[in-house]
Amino acid sequence: MSILEVEKLSVCYEGKENAVNDLSFSLESGELMGLIGPNGAGKSTTIRAILGLINKTRGEVRVNGENHRYGYIPEHPVLYKDLTLWEHLELLATTYEIPKETYEKEAGSFLSRFDLSDAKHHLPVGFSKGMKQKVMLMIAFLMKPDLYIVDEPFIGLDPKATKELIKLLNEEKERGAGILMCTHVLDTAEKICDTFLLLDHGQGVAQGDLKSLQEQAGIRGGGLLDCFDQLTS
Numbered sequence: 001m002s003i004l005e006v007e008k009l010s011v012c013y014e015g016k017e018n019a020v021n022d023l024s025f026s027l028e029s030g031e032l033m034g035l036i037g038p039n040g041a042g043k044s045t046t047i048r049a050i051l052g053l054i055n056k057t058r059g060e061v062r063v064n065g066e067n068h069r070y071g072y073i074p075e076h077p078v079l080y081k082d083l084t085l086w087e088h089l090e091l092l093a094t095t096y097e098i099p100k101e102t103y104e105k106e107a108g109s110f111l112s113r114f115d116l117s118d119a120k121h122h123l124p125v126g127f128s129k130g131m132k133q134k135v136m137l138m139i140a141f142l143m144k145p146d147l148y149i150v151d152e153p154f155i156g157l158d159p160k161a162t163k164e165l166i167k168l169l170n171e172e173k174e175r176g177a178g179i180l181m182c183t184h185v186l187d188t189a190e191k192i193c194d195t196f197l198l199l200d201h202g203q204g205v206a207q208g209d210l211k212s213l214q215e216q217a218g219i220r221g222g223g224l225l226d227c228f229d230q231l232t233s
């Protein structure tokens with residue numbers, strides 16, 4: 001089942017025609033798709049259009065799945081300065097009517113997996129970038145959406161947290177969630193993504209699994225970076 005369908009999406013900004021131009025793709029249940037492309041290719045614009053944060057010039061975005069809910073993990077963490085870490089998790093649980101026993105158990109497990117149990121009752125003002133990023137991850141994973149939109153999640157996370165994030169993404173895939181992940185960290189993307197959508201100058205220049213990208217790039221056995229280079233040069 002397609003969790004996300006994007007059809008002929010185009011976005012223009014003032015002074016920038018075709019930041020995204022006629023882009024179509026779909027994301028299936030259980031699929032982790034890497035959204036990759038050079039700086040200025042249109043990745044953030046695509047994400048913003050999917051989230052409804054900017055107006056589309058043309059095209060359709062459909063979020064399917066059972067709960068039509070998406071979890072957005074932005075590149076730059078956004079937290080309430082007056083709420084403690086735990087209060088952030090409680091707020092999310094209340095908003096989505098998650099039963100107390102469920103979220104307390106799950107949130108407790110996330111705190112321990114991300115080494116944040118000691119900071120549970122602290123305000124985020126004293127948190128490092130990585131700690132704030134972990135809170136954003138916990139909030140999204142607690143929500144259990146059908147669709148995750150994850151923007152550059154690896155920057156700032158320590159190796160253990162990166163490993164936990166990858167494990168959590170796999171668990172969510174197994175549950176049936178679809179994940180669209182924008183990243184420049186191609187060696188990790190190559191290891192964990194099922195498929196890729198390569199954008200350049202606002203256009204989708206290649207789509208599919210690594211094998212399919214290798215064929216499209218004409219580099220048999222090439223790595224993701226080689227395919228990226230070839231297809232965007």
Ligand SMILES: Nc1ncnc2c1ncn2[C@@H]1O[C@H](COP(=O)(O)OP(=O)(O)OP(=O)(O)O)[C@@H](O)[C@H]1O
Pocket residue numbers: 013014015016019037038039040041042043044045046
């Ligand atoms: N608010 C804006 N107003 C005008 N042009 C914009 C605006 N935001 C982005 N652009 C332009 O749209 C194009 C796509 O930008 P976008 O931020 O989507 O790229 P990106 O692929 O996310 O890049 P990066 O990897 O650097 O984050 C670029 O040419 C950029 O200059």
